[in-house]
Amino acid sequence: MNANSLIAAMKELVGNANVVDTPSDMEPHLIDWRKRHSGKAACIVFPGTTAQVSAVLAFCNDNAVKVFPQGGNTSVCGGSVPDSSGASVLLNMRKMNRIIELNPRNNSMTVEAGCVLADIQAAALEVDRLFPLTLGAEGSCQIGGNIATNAGGTNVLRFGNTRDLILGVEVVLADGRIWNGLRSLRKNNSGYDLKNLFIGSEGTLGVVTAATLKLFPRPHAIATAMLGVETVSAAVDEGLKLQAAFPGELVGLELISQSEFDISLRHAANTRNPFQHTPNWTVLVELAAATGTSESLADRLTEALNDSFSNGAVQDAVIASNEQQRGELWRIRHHVTEANGREGMGLTHDIAVPTYRIPDFVERAGRALAEHYPTAVPVIVGHMGDGNLHYIAMFTHEYWASVEDKAAVQLKLSHLLYDISAEMGGTFSAEHGIGSLHVAEMEMYKDAAEVALMREFKQLLDPRNTMNPGRVLPNAAVAD
Template sequence: MTTPLEGLATIVGPGNMLTDPTDMAPYLIEERGLYRSSAQAVVRPGSTAEVAAVVQICAEAKIAMVPQGGRTGLCGGAVPAGLDRAIVIATERMDRIRVLDPVDFTMTVEAGCVLASLQAAADEAGCLFPLSLAAEGSCRIGGNIATNAGGTNVLRYGSTRDLVLGLEIVLPDGRVWNGLKSLRKDNTGYALNQLFIGSEGTLGIVTAAVLKLYPRPTERQTALIGLPDSQAALTLLGQARRASGDAVTACELMSRLALDLAVRHIPGLRDPLGTPSPWVLLLELSSSRPGGLREALESVLSQALEDGTAQDAVLAESGTQRQALWRLRESIPEAQKHEGGSIKHDISVSTSRVPELIERASAAVADALPGARPVAFGHIGDGNIHFNVSQPEGADKNAFLDEWPRLNRVVHDIVMGMGGSISAEHGIGRLKAAELARIKPDLDIELMRRIKTAFDPDGLMNPGAVLIP
């Protein structure tokens, strides 16, 4: 009799069925190294039909399945940590763009497409796919959809949820649900697409998607601005939106410590501002209609420097300079690694309350763990701040990381008291499942469990992610 693993090998081919521990190792570790796991096998299907056949075998054999994209997730949602009997289903071979339609401004793509490849394909067609994040060179669109990824352009274009028109999903029993529609308006019952976006592979596996495109920008204006306080960032944001006809694409806040760490540890970076302001803002405007943005931004900055809203400012004069400014922002997480342990918070509140959140959370962390260093940065334009806490200088890294649950509770209680979210763009995964159960109302958890049971009654699809079993 053929075993389930033999059946899987027949479907995907021997070269795409990994069982050797060395071959499987890259698929079994989470980006931050918080989860190192094991699995019976890693399978790499090359088509939706192969995914469906793999899932059907696993469902019949009651084998847990963990969908996996580019392995850039930050919450352990794509590794089978703590599962006794599981396989990883990696979508990396499913990397075809099925259709790119510049008239409809859509493209239909497979789940394993690397985000940067989709950006490049859209650009070549005179379009823009606006989802953009630090991991875009290796993350895959299926994972972006599964986690409802955010990134730097949410202010203008929305999160991944706002960029998806249709989905193709392999359900937990192996059936294929075809929702690959490019319709902008469809009110025929429940919006099933929305259930799968952000579900982290717990309800089914994304195999393809129809994505929204936009006209390619022909002008970008980027400035790095020194600020006296974080509140000034909101003042500048409002002024820039009004002056530019709401053409602000990105608005990224960085604390002085965050910027200093990037310059200190990442080769080739320098702070172009002459004044070491307490806060720094990276502001970018873009438009598909050339002309006018430079003048608008210069006017905003001139007024801000005159009235003290800004202390210093640098405007990018070329694409190379623009990239250098963006590298300062994007290098902060990597720079923090050189400072020892870092306890992460991916949190959001109403945009107007971000300065209050940073002030309150910083004070609470100082009380809870003297010497700990809050490194606040992120997407102030949409209310999402990465409030990462670096260990006290000279502290023991492991002892500091043991404080992760306690510091999470300290920060998250403030966030929830302000009507915010403990996961703005990274998802829940396994890392935050217990915390989600703690802070979510009982009715919310009950409804989520009902949905999970309806789609996956045997609990085989990514068990332990999002919801505690």
């Protein structure tokens, strides 16, 4: 189908005001947040209702037009921009941003997929509830994107991934059929749990148009601390100790290497070093409790840390004494992605290993990097409590500009690290998803039967391969 006919059909289906086709208007949506992946589209469609999404998908399916769903465009693995054909539809969900129902008596909330995560968190707080999904991109990413990527973030240790926070979803399938699974039940064993097929499917099986979310009591006491430790082993041990000391209250346990800490201080606005000297490793700890006061929780944390101070396991510690200080500590953590972008060319790896293998991984990865890429600086930040590290090989912009075959370097370096992770029973993609960046690794690191089964699901739900083709599965089959 030629572009003009496609654009005319889209305008017919959703209205002129909801279709954009001029290059300058499309441009911001065609490049990703980190400016590393770009694509082309015939037009961008902004549906306002589930019925419009359904009409668009049915039309595209009938006419073999590819559809690329887009949320807040914060994907860090090339998942949120279209391919280079220029003949596709980019389906941007931002106009579907209504809160459909907020029900504190059921601890649930039903929202459209285009709601920005920070707005959902704020709406929950207004009724004295917590929606605990939190990540650095929360001011831009949408709940539909979070569901599509099964996003993680900094509260997974206590509340789980996005998957654990979803009670029901509404999905439009590739052929336009609507499945309304917006249930708000905690228990429902009536057949296969289809919602979990769509959570984490990155828009390859259908478009999430709405979701029912779990809410939790709003914590009234919060204690946040940064601990300075000498080694990664000491960090992991301290984490285990805190997990045992604060069951149900330890919500966040983040690890930051000295290199990452310094980069964040150098480039992120309004940050200051809470330590006199940046430690080798920093552990960011957060406790939250529904009752009590922040002061008493901080006192309990101080008491628990006393032992570790006396035996030298923890060398330095800063405990936030008010909300502003808490914000300052988190700022250093939350702004690493943009700070890294300013520092140089960071090749990021989103690996996870069993938590107790983190020190081993860091040690072996460091040796491999020093041997094969001595100019790269290891920069490490991650959700230590989940065994999830963002392991970044940081090159200077000047050095990277001089590398001739960038793709080859990236591939070889990544596979060095993924091999180490795989040998430890780990994964090459812990929370960011596959996007277009990690498609090749699916066949290299996953079980062949598992990938074959995924292809069968894809074939069943999207036989014409119009939904986000080229993402997640390598060369998804096309019927007819």
